Amino acid sequence: MAPRHPNRPQYRTLLLVGEGETKQAFLQHVKALYVQRGSGLRVTVRCAHGKGAGHVVDYAIRQRIHQFDQVAALLDPRHYAAHFGADALQVGRKIEPTLDDLLRLLAA
Numbered sequence: 001m002a003p004r005h006p007n008r009p010q011y012r013t014l015l016l017v018g019e020g021e022t023k024q025a026f027l028q029h030v031k032a033l034y035v036q037r038g039s040g041l042r043v044t045v046r047c048a049h050g051k052g053a054g055h056v057v058d059y060a061i062r063q064r065i066h067q068f069d070q071v072a073a074l075l076d077p078r079h080y081a082a083h084f085g086a087d088a089l090q091v092g093r094k095i096e097p098t099l100d101d102l103l104r105l106l107a108a
Contacts, residue, residue: 011042012040012041013043013069014070015044015046015070015071017046017072018048018073019047019075023074
């Protein structure tokens with residue numbers, strides 16, 4: 001009988017979506033700074049290739065959402081109001097985690 005392979009540990013997974021290539025590079029940099037190997041957290045960074053904040057949110061939703069435990073999108077606040085309304089940014093700040101909360105999630 002063949003020997004059993006040890007069970008692999010289950011990783012927590014996080015998807016980070018940036019609006020463009022520069023946001024993707026920033027998220028890769030944050031990932032390199034805060035996510036250590038063997039920490040039990042697997043972070044995937046993807047680029048939505050522009051087209052505004054609405055497209056970034058749609059892109060994040062369209063990614064295989066059930067593959068990731070957490071999904072975060074980095075949006076440009078200057079163009080946020082054009083897609084979601086002026087008051088949505090203030091409401092979203094109360095509901096959604098900020099960059100500080102994201103860094104705490106990466107460090108945990």
